[in-house]
Amino acid sequence: MGTDIHxxxxxxxxxxxxxxxxxxxxLERDYRIFAALAGVREEEGETAVFEPRGFPKDxxxxxxxxxxxxxxxxxxxxxxxxxRFVRESxxxxxIGDGGHYRHQSKNLISHPDARDASSLSFAEIQHxxxxxxxxxxxxxxxxxxxxxxxxxxxAELHAKARLTFWFEH
Numbered sequence: 209m210g211t212d213i214h215x216x217x218x219x220x221x222x223x224x225x226x227x228x229x230x231x232x233x234x235l236e237r238d239y240r241i242f243a244a245l246a247g248v249r250e251e252e253g254e255t256a257v258f259e260p261r262g263f264p265k266d267x268x269x270x271x272x273x274x275x276x277x278x279x280x281x282x283x284x285x286x287x288x289x290x291x292r293f294v295r296e297s298x299x300x301x302x303i304g305d306g307g308h309y310r311h312q313s314k315n316l317i318s319h320p321d322a323r324d325a326s327s328l329s330f331a332e333i334q335h336x337x338x339x340x341x342x343x344x345x346x347x348x349x350x351x352x353x354x355x356x357x358x359x360x361x362x363a364e365l366h367a368k369a370r371l372t373f374w375f376e377h
Contacts, residue, residue: 211249212237214322215373216271217354219361229270230361230369236348244340245333246324248375257336263318263325264372265311271372275325276316294320325374330358333371 217230239249247256263275278293280286286293294302294317302320310316318325328336333355337344344352358369 210237211239211242212376213242213373214274214376215354215371216268216274217357217361217369218268218271218327218372219358219365219367219369221365221367227264227266227268227370229268230357232270232274233350233354233357233371235350235354238348238351240340240342241337241347241351242375244336244342245328245373246326246375248324257339258326258328258332260324260326263308263322263374264327264370267327267372272310275319275322275374276310277319279315279317292319321376322374323377325372327370327372329368329370330355330362333358 213235215233215235217233218227219230220227242248244257246258246260248260263271267275279296279299280293282295282297298320299317302317305320306323307318307320310318337347344355347355354371358371361367361369
């Protein structure tokens with residue numbers, strides 16, 4: 209069974225105190241990068257530069273919608289497709305597996321399959337890749353595009369950019 213990454217590019221301009229979503233990015237499965245960014249799927253000889261920091265409390269709305277699910281009572285009817293949800297009886301197992309409630313909420317919980325959530329700035333990602341010996345030329349197109357987008361947000365908007373991400377094992 210493989211591990212996939214779910215990721216969003218977010219940015220915050222100097223005149224704004226809130227993070228905004230730039231885009232969801234669909235990144236190729238690359239265990240060397242996963243190990244460097246969060247120690248996920250780390251093998252002997254690979255370098256974990258950053259440990260997962262957890263899902264950011266100040267994440268913009270789109271990553272929150274993707275990361276959290278609603279908690280509904282076991283006996284409540286929920287029509288298919290209206291929202292992503294888990295039953296109350298599943299919450300102890302989710303918490304036991306490392307899940308958590310949304311900041312200041314008991315109605316939303318992290319997706320049952322989400323693991324090792326974190327966020328890193330463009331500079332931190334560059335540092336992690338260099339430290340792990342991963343050159344830009346070896347990155348798949350999706351990774352290159354995501355990094356270029358983050359770099360452009362910082363250069364053109366004078367914004368802070370970060371990649372908010374988690375893994376699904």
